[in-house]
Amino acid sequence: MNSLFCRLFAFFCLCSLALNEATGQCTSYAGTMSGLPYQVCGQNVVTVPATIGAVVDPDDVLQYALHTNAGSSLGTIISLNSTPTFSFVPPMGYGTAYYISAIVGNDDGSGNVDQNDPCLSVAAGTSVTFYGGLPTATLSGGGTICQGEIAALTINLTGESPWQVELQLNGSLQPPITVFNNPFSYSVTAPGVYSLGIVVDVNGCTGTTSGSAVVTAVAAPLISNIMVDCGPNNADYTVMFTILGGDPASYSVNPPLGNLSGNVFTSIPFPSGIGYSFEVDDANGCGPTQVAGPAVICDCATQVGTMDPTPIQINDCNQGPAVAIYDNTNEVLDPNDNLGFVLHTNPGVALGTILQTNTLPEFTFDPATMTYGTTYYISALVGNDDGQGGVSILDPCLDVAAGTPVIFNAVPLTISIAPLLFCPGEPIAISILAAGGNPPYTYLWTGPNGWTSTDPNPVLPQVSGIYTVTVTDANLCSTTANFTLAIPTPIVCDLQTDGELSCANPEVNLSFSCTGGVPPYSYQWSNGIFGPNGTLTQPGTYSITIVDANGCSSVESVDVTVSQDECGLIRGKVVEDIDGACLFDAGDQPLGNWMVKATDGSNDFFGLTNADGEYEIFVLPGTYEVEVILPPNGYWASCQAPITAVLVDATDVDTADFALDKLVDCPLLEVDISTPFLRRCFSNNYYVNYCNLGTTAAADAYIEINFDPFILVTGASIPFSGPVNNVYTFEIGDISVGECGNFTIQSTTSCAAALGQTLCAEAHIFPDTICSPPSPTWSGATIQITSECTADSIIFSLQNIGTGDMTAPSNFIVVEDGVMLMNGPQDFQLQTGETLSFSFPANGSTYVLWAEQVAGNPGLSSPLVAVEGCGTNNLGTFSTGFVTQFPENDADPFLSIDCHEVIGSYDPNDKNGFPKGYGEEHLIEAGQELDYHIRFQNTGTDTAFKVVVQDVIAPELDLSTLRPGAANHPYQLDIHNDTLVFIFENILLPDSNVNEPGSHGFVKFRIGQKAGLPLGTTIENEAAIYFDFNDPVVTNTTVHKLGDHFITTPSREVSLPSISWSVFPNPFSDEATFLVTGAEFQAVELSLYDLTGRFIQQQKVVGGMAKVKKGSLSPGLYFYKITVEGVMAGQGKLAVE
Template sequence: MLQNLKNVFDHPKGCPHFCNVKNGSSVKQIPMKKNTLTKTYFLGLLICLAQMATAQQFTVSGRLETEAGAPMNQFRVLVTGSDNQVAITDPSGHFSFTLDAGGDYQITPVSCDEGYLNGVSTFDMVLIVKHIEGLEPLNSPYKILAADVDGSNSINTLDTTIMRQLILNHITEFPVSNFRFVQKDYVFPDPTNPFVPAPPSAITITNLQADINNADFIGIKLGDVNNTAVVDACGDNVSRIIGRVFNDQNTNCASDAGEPGLQGWTVEATNGTDSYYGVTTLTGKYNIAAVPGTFDVILHKPNGLWDACQDTLFGVVVTDIPTAGHDFAMQANMLCASMDVSLSTPFLRRCFDNYYVVNYCNNGTLEAQDASVEVHFDTFFTVLNSSIPWNTVDGNTYTFPIGNVGPGECAAFTVIFNLSCDAALGQTHCTEARIFPDTACGSPFNWDGPELRVKGYCTGDEVKFMIHNMGAPMQLPSNYIVVEDIVVMTPPINNPFTLTAGGMEVITVPANGATWRLEAEQAPGYPWGKMASASVEGCGTNSNGGVSLGFVTKFSPDDESPIIDIDCVENMGSFDPNDKQGFPRGALDEHYIPLQQSIDYLIRFQNTGTDTAFTVKILDTLSSFLDPGTLRFLGSSHPCYLNQLSGNVLEFLFTNILLPDSNVNEPASHGFVKFQIAPKAGLSHGTLVENSAAIYFDFNAPIITNTTWHTLGEKFLDANILNKMPDVALEVFPNPVSDVATFLIKSPHSWKGNLLLYDLAGRQVAQQPFANNQFQLNTKTMDSGVYWFRLDSGGQTLAQGKLVVVRD
């Protein structure tokens, strides 16, 4: 009634022309003079309102269930025709509409467009192949319809090929939909060929004159021919913003048939206070879980090669049901293939077979022709096999052809290798991937072309670093630093330096068992990071006959360019199978990283239960200091869905993972997911970024991982005494020391604070307060070796440096 009143008063021309008055099956029209508020008009209006008030209504209800009778919860059902409504099924699968008598309606269930892997396994593929070959035909028309995943109204090997691609995570959706529906009381003329005639997917009602309580449907999960899909909740039917990002090939700013989606793009919905995010799937679809309200929907482009017909959709209203059709049409402003590659592994164990997952994408506007990925493996690795063939091998460098890669297309492959028993426990192993074509798409206007690369080698008695200019001549000099473990050494020679095109600078340092790192400044405006760097671990031995380990991963590798990824991992013995790690690990106990340093998070899980896990779900609540708009998926052990839920929560959903328990198959009981995200801009030095995750195995209580932490703000320790305050000069004597070291602060002010002492690994080993400008440190109980100290006072660092302790 209220809606009918609104229709009258919102008539587009001010007043309706006629009032339709129903009398049984007939309709009488009372004319009403246009835009004239006369007695005739008000008489007609009163008659209309009286008719509306007494209009008879009926209830149309039904149920959605599977062939096995399982209720389908939270699925949408539409009514169209004389009225348009949406209903959501309840936990028993029921839905209901209240509709005006005499109307014509169509009742249509809607597919749940999430969880395409739900119920789909290799066993389903086996059953379909047996059906195709006539060995064991599928025994119901619903199972036959479920096998037709490509919507061709037939079953053939293309269906099993598509299912295999889904299981291997090469695609994330079926070409048509996830579910189809058939009217429950429909009788198939030929159950062995349910495609002819096409079974009814909607119920049509003409001239509604009574309640209907049997508008029932059978729901069919595509790809599931053994009824294992879980249909107790469709998370797609909550407050959501749904849309698609696509390549607008004909530049008409409309989504036309055949125009491909763009995968892996981030979309943000903001109401000015809170933001919610989604990531596009293989078909370009995004799905943002939000709260009811009004939002601006913003597209985050991966590069500058694309222009949007509209890059912000203003005033999108969200209710308690999904709102769809919020699409972004993308047009190329430059034709160029922009390739991206990433490497991921859960762990490295000596004497065992291990594996890498290699993910790649084309974020450009042009198809990449004859693309390939070149992977240089650590020298302690022996490559055994891979999911795609390699075509050339040069030492430990393998080239994998990946064919043509279209705009927005992403895929992955795996490589299995053995890690030698000769590797030292805790040794770092670095693997580098480079994708081709690797040509840059245009150049930033403020960069004049130099591109520095640093390589490091152990030559036996020394560590040699080479800074090589791969680009145009340097117009301005650059500086470099040399780091021993976490101590900045005095640069040996030629600092700053200038290189011609192809020029090289060589720096050598002693092979003393330390982990050496060289960082060289890139030219101003260089688009992929500020530093070129390389690290060398385990060259020579220290005074104790050992080497320092664990320093390589404290700093970021030189892989800011999207065409290169370097993954450095320490091998390990025993470990927590369900944990979270952040890379780079960061320096000192505070885990210091540069302000704008992206963090690679690795979440590992293992089924240590007593049965196979069918579903694994990971919920990761991001720190408020991280920017969800910079999220980048790097890889996973098994196919998974990435969803960004409300409250900065990431969901990684592994459906039908069939993860065996560790007692049955220990190597196969592990899994992982890896992603990258950057801190928000404008954060202050000292900001603490913490993160943890919850891992769910089927319906069990979650396993909460450890908490990772990083402190924003780069920190090294200086090899020599470095005075941090302008009116402070520090002397330490004797140094080296065997018994007692004296610290003398030369300053016009009196200082008090704390002396902090660190070992080679950056662990704090001592803290001693001081109350005046001269004090002593007793070193008699300390082991021989190199230590680093820092003097702090009132939240400031006065000085820092190196202290050498020797024992007679």
């Protein structure tokens, strides 16, 4: 039988198969079945994905078996088929998990697999669960109800509970109902036609619905138009009213003292002086409705006089009173009558709203109930005494005189003055608003020292004191207001500092103490600090803006300088020992850009040699071991052991010179490629730097650059050939030892590229020979990864392209959209030339295959290939943002891979670290080198002649591993203690208004971590960018955190065996329902995460159910996790349309 090493992963089962070609060994292999579980409703047929990677000998048969056991053990075989397609057959049980496995073995003579074949191979099966008949739901009930009452509906169901039922009212979908009982009673109040949409049982099976219910709501009778009519002799009266609503055919009035004609009822005559009462009902049974009235008196002899109809205009400044004229010539009063006057809203004898009452026709304006410019009316009333000496408006014999119109015009009773907010030395503009009266207004201002003004909003003098304004309208009505003006004092700040930057003082602490203005104060520093105190580590000019509570500001400027008074100096020279004498001879070749380190055991200081091989390191007085940082290629050796330098005080200077011998004659070429950014439909320049770090000249050097198909090369600063399969070739020629060069490539990013899509350029410089002797443990094997995107699949291939077989396994992982498709790394072992391939669906996910290189392999290769944008997901898009989470396979100096996500708007001055790391915490592995990419843009109004980028290296990073990289302009690199200083002299960077494409710049460098950093260590870094003599622009802070085993590994297996769940619909556009069944627990929670692992939301699962609403969720793919009592019980994917 084959030697088979197989593990079951969350989404794919990837098996590593080691084939032994020796005679008599089994080579049959059933491949890998899908690990995704399937559920089948009713009598439906299920087809699962076919096996992947099966190996079938000429005398073998590949079949699929439906069987009872999990894993590679068949148990009882229920049925066989040539395809993975099966249906439910008795005596199978509903709700039981069965398995579909591929099996490979000898033909038994009937076309089936011989179950007794000693080389029989069985793939771990795909789980399939069949559920019984589809659920049904039938609706009945309804009927006629009175408005506001409840109607009962009944739903009868079949299938397994609980069910999810959709209810519809008049064809409109209502919120879904979760049903646990059968039959189920449901109460409604809204009238209409009820029907059922879909029914889904606990297994997620959708069934059929039937039936309907009609609910009709009726109302009690309504009464309107009640009228009382006195008889001709005032001895009796009749009542008349109109009936509305209800059932007109069955109206009834009780007592039946009158005539009902249609919907109008007229009573019999009732004696004057008594009241009336009736009940109105109909056959609907929702009544009765009461109709009643007080005693009616019909012997009315009362008569009111008349009001003068001439309108009254009140234009004085005292709001009245308005006095109307009443003529009592025709007035008739009974002994129990009174005469009164009212101010009301309606013309004629209809009162409307009564605003005021009086015994005289005199009224004043009330701003609480009245408005200026509105017409009101003064009327006389005659009627019975209301018991308080007034007139009862309920008297049926009340008589009203048509009113006298009256209008009250507005007056300027108030003046509003806007609060004064001003700063010392600024004009004091005041704003005033006068309202009411009769415009136009006039103004008179008075103030201290005889100041006056007639402007509505004058500019006040800078004099404290009391100011008064008088406003007069066209009717000569006036009002006055005043306020006190206090002139604030200017903000004055005192600065305290603890000295200058120096070797002894790597940071300066500054503190501001301010007075004047209006406390409290806010402080904003030009480098992003907030507050009165700041700690600075870089020289330069800083501005601090202080703002008080009134918004008044003062700007202070601070110059931070570096003092060398406390520093001693170690200087020297680094040369190539041409004659091998380890002496500094006249013919020795100076070595530029070599790093020299001085350490006292606690602190490290670095210097960089210039083109003449000279360096300087400023240090504190003390004893130092000085050494040259040799490249890790083993090509060079120092003639001198570390040299001891002693500085007694700050004025001392010591010398440490180094001669280097080459150990091998071999060039070592380094290349770096980068671009500031990629914007679709825009031109983007790529910048390529190269150097010879070896010990001898490189002959006929050339660089091959492979561009993404979406990057269109339009030109270059040097000749090139190609493309051939998107690869361009640039001939460089001979490169001397220590020689560096650069060139520029013009390109355009395709408009077809998607925002967020990752596009890469890979540069490879030749010759790329490694002359260091290989490790004696190296087997000669070399692992290479390739990928291919087809119409429906992504195919990864692991190949041994070396000269020897692998003598021990290496491992690999496959990651889909940031989620590992297995429960840990998987082993593989290949003979020379052998290939191991894997196929995944082209579903728009980003797939990454990362493999371990063979132990002892020369160079620094760590094979990794990422594929983005192969196929699309169910939304017609593909995932982005995952490629740059992982490191590029370009640790060897002769390789450089530069990947950028296509952007829209962006911050022109920023810093990015690559790889950007996994998830929100930007997790990376310990020891991972980081590429930092710093971008800058001149957004000023003039050309920038000099740009300086200062980067304080995080203490967790090792400066001795620094590798300066590409930039789009020549630069000089200085190292000041822990600070990198990139100096772009005479850069002549145009401002963005004149030349936007030319206003951009960038610089790139690579640096490693210090050894032994613990997991959880956070690495933060930012840069300060100086344009000429302006304040620095401080970039964002990049963050990385050291982690281990941090890539998510989802599992559809249930940690608690009695727990199961289903989600429907999935994908969803409005709402998805989760049903969790099993044992009762105290706490079940559902959590949602996006594809980067960022937490989105969490909710409790109540009664075995939770609902996820689309709400603010963007369309796309999400991960969910179900926990029971804090223990992970299951997880999966949820798609939002």
